[in-house]
Amino acid sequence: MSEYKTAIFDLDGVIVDTAKYHYLAWKCLADELGFEFTEHDNERLKGISRRKSLEILLDIGGMRLDEKTKITLSEKKNGWYVAFIKNISSKEILPGVIDFIKEIRSLGIKISLGSASKNARLILQNIGMTEYFDAIVDGNCVLKAKPDPEVFIAAAGRLGSERRECVVFEDAEAGIEAAKSAGMYAVGIGRRDILEKADIVVGGFSGSKDRKIIEELFK
Ligand code: B16
Ligand code: MG
Numbered sequence: 001m002s003e004y005k006t007a008i009f010d011l012d013g014v015i016v017d018t019a020k021y022h023y024l025a026w027k028c029l030a031d032e033l034g035f036e037f038t039e040h041d042n043e044r045l046k047g048i049s050r051r052k053s054l055e056i057l058l059d060i061g062g063m064r065l066d067e068k069t070k071i072t073l074s075e076k077k078n079g080w081y082v083a084f085i086k087n088i089s090s091k092e093i094l095p096g097v098i099d100f101i102k103e104i105r106s107l108g109i110k111i112s113l114g115s116a117s118k119n120a121r122l123i124l125q126n127i128g129m130t131e132y133f134d135a136i137v138d139g140n141c142v143l144k145a146k147p148d149p150e151v152f153i154a155a156a157g158r159l160g161s162e163r164r165e166c167v168v169f170e171d172a173e174a175g176i177e178a179a180k181s182a183g184m185y186a187v188g189i190g191r192r193d194i195l196e197k198a199d200i201v202v203g204g205f206s207g208s209k210d211r212k213i214i215e216e217l218f219k
Contacts, residue, residue: 004217145174
């Protein structure tokens with residue numbers, strides 16, 4: 001029988017691809033501030049908190065601003081982002097995820113969200129997936145953002161699971177680092193060259209080869 005009893009899913013990039021909306025919203029801000037922000041730059045912002053993302057963005061633009069302005073800009077970006085995700089639906093759920101969650105749930109595996117986003121509940125509600133989670137831990141529940149392990153440790157705690165019993169599914173380097181420092185098994189979703197610290201890396205939940213590999217973890 002498997003040593004893993006709990007699966008913790010990151011949201012953006014694992015369950016739904018909202019990265020494009022984060023990018024558009026940050027780009028609106030960069031445009032307004034008068035500097036270029038490319039999709040390549042956006043890779044640096046994946047999986048990390050809104051505040052840390054703003055710091056990186058300002059660094060890219062070579063700008064130094066006071067605390068009050070930073071708060072205003074961060075709220076502004078979030079306003080655009082929330083407007084972009086307002087109409088997302090189940091159509092944007094990444095292929096194979098629901099099916100995979102249903103399957104491991106039927107094996108008795110507990111499911112938690114472990115996301116840096118403060119908008120996670122809104123997204124889950126819009127895509128109709130709230131009910132699949134036994135626990136939801138998001139950016140509102142933690143003080144320290146990924147790569148700090150707090151979000152995943154809190155998820156395990158909510159479910160009464162030992163850290164070594166948890167498998168984390170993550171698409172960002174910072175998230176893989178967080179899972180490993182939490183002492184959990186880390187499955188990278190995406191590219192092996194970016195997620196090299198993960199225990200294994202798969203392209204997603206729908207390819208038959210990838211699917212077999214991740215299903216085996218819970219059997
Ligand atoms: P918000 P995840 C992360 O979500 C995103 O990947 C990251 O780009 C974003 O800055 C962060 O959430 C905070 O999001 O501004 O909505 O609070 O990948 O941890 O699910
Ligand atoms: Mg992510």
